[in-house]
Amino acid sequence: MSDPASHPSPVKGEVAVFRGELYQARGAVGLWPYVELLPEPGRPAPEGPAPREAADGSVGYPVAPERLEAWYAVTWTFRWHGELFECIAATPTTLTGDYLGSDEQFAKEHLKRRGIRYRGVFPRNEVTELEQHREDLLQPLHVTVQRLAEVDHFHPKVYAVHRGRTYPAAAEADASGLIALTTGDDRPEDLVADPRDPGAGRFLAAPEQLDAWYRIHWTFRWRGGPFDAVGTVDGSLKGVYTGGSWGFADNFQLDPETGPDGVHTQYTITVDLDGVTDLEQHRTDLLTNQQPRP
Numbered sequence: 001m002s003d004p005a006s007h008p009s010p011v012k013g014e015v016a017v018f019r020g021e022l023y024q025a026r027g028a029v030g031l032w033p034y035v036e037l038l039p040e041p042g043r044p045a046p047e048g049p050a051p052r053e054a055a056d057g058s059v060g061y062p063v064a065p066e067r068l069e070a071w072y073a074v075t076w077t078f079r080w081h082g083e084l085f086e087c088i089a090a091t092p093t094t095l096t097g098d099y100l101g102s103d104e105q106f107a108k109e110h111l112k113r114r115g116i117r118y119r120g121v122f123p124r125n126e127v128t129e130l131e132q133h134r135e136d137l138l139q140p141l142h143v144t145v146q147r148l149a150e151v152d153h154f155h156p157k158v159y160a161v162h163r164g165r166t167y168p169a170a171a172e173a174d175a176s177g178l179i180a181l182t183t184g185d186d187r188p189e190d191l192v193a194d195p196r197d198p199g200a201g202r203f204l205a206a207p208e209q210l211d212a213w214y215r216i217h218w219t220f221r222w223r224g225g226p227f228d229a230v231g232t233v234d235g236s237l238k239g240v241y242t243g244g245s246w247g248f249a250d251n252f253q254l255d256p257e258t259g260p261d262g263v264h265t266q267y268t269i270t271v272d273l274d275g276v277t278d279l280e281q282h283r284t285d286l287l288t289n290q291q292p293r294p
Helices: 104-110 138-150 246-251
Strands: 013-018 021-027 035-038 059-063 070-080 083-090 094-099 112-114 117-123 127-136 157-162 165-168 179-182 202-205 212-222 225-233 236-241 255-258 265-271 277-285
Touching: 013 035, 070 094, 070 138, 104 117, 127 138, 157 179, 165 179, 212 236, 225 265
Parallel strands: none
Antiparallel strands: 013 021, 013 070, 021 035, 035 059, 070 083, 070 127, 083 094, 094 117, 112 117, 157 165, 157 212, 179 202, 212 225, 212 277, 225 236, 236 265, 255 265
């Protein structure tokens, strides 16, 4: 896929290796953590993955990261008259590059201004040190997947402990003061099946029958502001702003969403795990204020 002797391909982009073959690639939007392979025109589709059409009409072939041998971002650099450039386009006879040096006089004399950059188009026989650079994307993806799995994707969870065993549980007691436990095939003998759905593997327990009943949730800080974590979106952490500053929400353009009550607005952000600080798990005891049934 890359041949410095002719022209770099891709000039800039992502490459994945699947079953020994190189493909241009991208992250699969809405199907995280999958990576989509993008066969070049006229090249056979990869065997196995099913095609998937993106919102822009392009077709990719999603592959789970554990099935890839590599996934990396590619850039190329070269030198012209000893000065360093990043390659942004290539033809069989020329290379186009953005200037990475700091010699203002050189840039004004030989290059054209493009926004905040200087750019030039150069014959290949005048270019030296054409070099490919790779940034590994696969290993960081594996690390993120593992981190998310270890904390169950940061969703708030409620658990109850009955006779030493821990089960997912309802966050609130029902009108009778009973707490629904999801036990699956494990049927506690002293608990009754939830009459609202007897076949769902849920059983009802009185507070006094439980060893513990608690809620786990996560908090973090982003740009110094406090947030409650509410889950993940395409591998990034989503949080609800819990501070009281309208200026903070407006300045950092937090996303307004209708809250769980369907009335009030809450402000959210979705950020990479590495972009947050003070990520902390909290456990709230729900039995403390629960009154036993008369």
